[in-house]
Amino acid sequence: MTTEEQRNSPAPEDGGEDFAALLAAHDEASSGQVQPGQKVKGTIIAVTGENVFVDVGLKEDGIMDRKDLLDADGKEIAGPGETVEAWVVAASPQGIVLSRSMSGSGVAALEEARDAGVPVEGRVTGTCKGGYLVEVLGKSAFCPGSQMDAAASDGEGPVGRTLQFLVTRVENRGRNIVVSRRALLDRERRESLEKLLETLKPGDMVEGRVTRLAPFGAFVELAPAVEGMIHLSELAWSRVASADEAVSVGDPVRVKVLGITTNEKGQTRISLSRKQAEGDPWQDVPARLAAGSIVQGKVRRLAPFGAFVEVLPGVEGLIHISEMSWAKRVNKPEDVLSVGDEVSVKVKDVNPETRRIALSLRDAEGDPWQDAEQRFPVGATVEGTVEGRSQYGLFVTLAPGITGLLPAGVIKNSKKPELAKLDKGDSVTLVVQNIDSGARRISLTYEGADNDPQAAGAGPRGAGGGGWKQHAVSGAPVTGIMAQALQKAMQKSSKERS
Known part of the structure; x- marks a missing residue:
């Protein structure tokens, strides 16, 4: 029936479709659905003799060489019912020729691979000026360095490896063969990207x-x-x-x-x-972190002003440098902490609006002055270590975070020359003369000062020469924790009086 006869023929009385015409249209459409060089996926229908038949979802089945299913050890990688990916070498109404990679040898096979856009396997045998030497289908080919783009993700070099390439040039009867690994990867990426973008959209997980x-x-x-x-x-x-x-x-x-x-x-x-x-870890921070609680954390980074500690996954708080130690003055965070340290910290404040958490390392350890008056009562004999010497006297560490002062006047008026010879790091036994936990001050004197007439009037209430206050000279250079605290307090008091 000609096209004109089909157009003029009456429609079936029952309204049914012309199945012959539909089948012809389907056959015509099927033959154009795959092109040489296209990658397809199909299911192996049967393996007979030297041929493998593959269902690629079209009217015609694909056929490939059985040798193409063998791995390097000669074992078949797939069998009937299993899925296999292959390249279309040729497509016609009579059949679809498939190949996992172009095989054979000689210039004709290379030209066929070039024209069909089918990849070939090649072994990178070495390097040369501007690129690499590749053995492909029994011939020596050249791959420019910019076209290799292989093994970038695993850090291995391409020399000695067997990879797939596209043949881009075959000239002078096979004397000039150029291949490209990058062109193949780019093509695969385009195909994969097109398929991915059919469903992928912003907001997807x-x-x-x-x-x-x-x-x-x-x-x-x-x-x-x-x-x-x-x-x-x-x-x-x-x-x-x-x-x-x-x-x-x-x-x-x-x-x-x-x-x-x-x-x-x-x-x-x-x-x-x-x-x-x-998900945002700050959503439940107020419920999990309360001011006053002590939590475990990990030091993530240090800054000149403090240390950032991760107290919950993705949630960091700051230990200011002033909150790092009761025992000593901290000039830089790395004197106390290192990145990666596991620490206990006290939560001082949580602000979800600004996403800031204030932490304290020293408060988690406890304030050493909390029970100082019970530990160091007036008149008690104590042992300490000289922290340093200044014009105000000797600053002596009695316990971590607690420092007392042996005033210069007491040392000068005593009959004990060994006091004047004490230096940083020396151990000394002294007596608590006065203690003020609120001001964090302890005045010290030496043993036997009560029986030393030269020491009379040297301190507060007759021992120590005015203790801390006597040695708080405004404007004088100050060293040591207690001395600095003393000077600040006296300067504040002086301003209030004026």
Whole structure:
């Protein structure tokens, strides 16, 4: 029946379809659904003799050489009922020829692979000026260095490896053969990206694997040869200085798609966030961290003014330098803490609005002055270590965080020359002359001072020459914790009186 006869023929009385016409249209459409060089996936129907028949979802089955299913050890990688991926070498109504990679040898096979866009297996045998030497289908080929792009993710060099390439040039009867690894990867990436973008959209949560790290973030493989990028700021809720602080190559990660953009060159970029996929850790911070509680944390980073400690996953608080120690004056955080230290800290304040948590290392250990009057009562004999000498006298450490002063007047008026010879680090036995826990001050004297007429009137109430107050000279240089505290207190008192 001609086309004109079909057009003029009456429609079936029962309204049914012309199945012959539909079948013909289907056959015509089927023959154009695959093209040479296209990668397809199918199910092995049967393996007979030297041929393998594959159902690729079209009217015609695919056929491939049985040898193409053998691995390096000669074992078949798949059998009937299993899935296999292959390249279309030729497509016609009579059949579809498939190959996992172009096989054979000689210039004709290389030209066929070039024309069909089917990859060939090649072994990288060495390097040469500008690129690599590759043995492919029994011939020596050249791969430019810029076209190798192989093993970038695992850090291995390509020499000695067997990889797949596209043949880009065959000239002078096979004397000039050029192959490209990068062209194949780019093609696979385009195909994989097109398939991924059919369903992927901003806001989606997807799984991936970290493939490489960069100074600005981490790349994650979302589909074969398709990567998205997590910026440093999106790797974790806590501050991250480098990507390896949060992830490692090979790590499986769950990420949120932030955006998909295509630039003027046609390059598609997928922006990802790991922290948003995990959820905001600050949502339940007020319920989990209460002011006054003592918690465990890990020091994440140091700054000139303090240390940042992670107290919950993704939640950091700050130990100010003034909150690090009762026992000594801390000039820089690294004198007390190191990155990675596990510490106990006291929560002083939690502010969800500003996302700030104030922590104290010294308060978690307890205030040493809380029971100082019971530990060091007036008249008690105590042992200490000289912290330092100044014009005001000797500052003596009696316990961690507690320092007393042996005034210069007491030392000068005593009959004990050994007091004048004491220096930093020396041990000494003294007597508590006066203690004020509120002001955090202890005045000291030496044993036997009550029987020393030269020491009479040297201190408060007749012993010590006025104790702390006598030695708080305004404007004088001050060293040591107690001396500095003393000078500040006296300067404040002087301003109030004026």
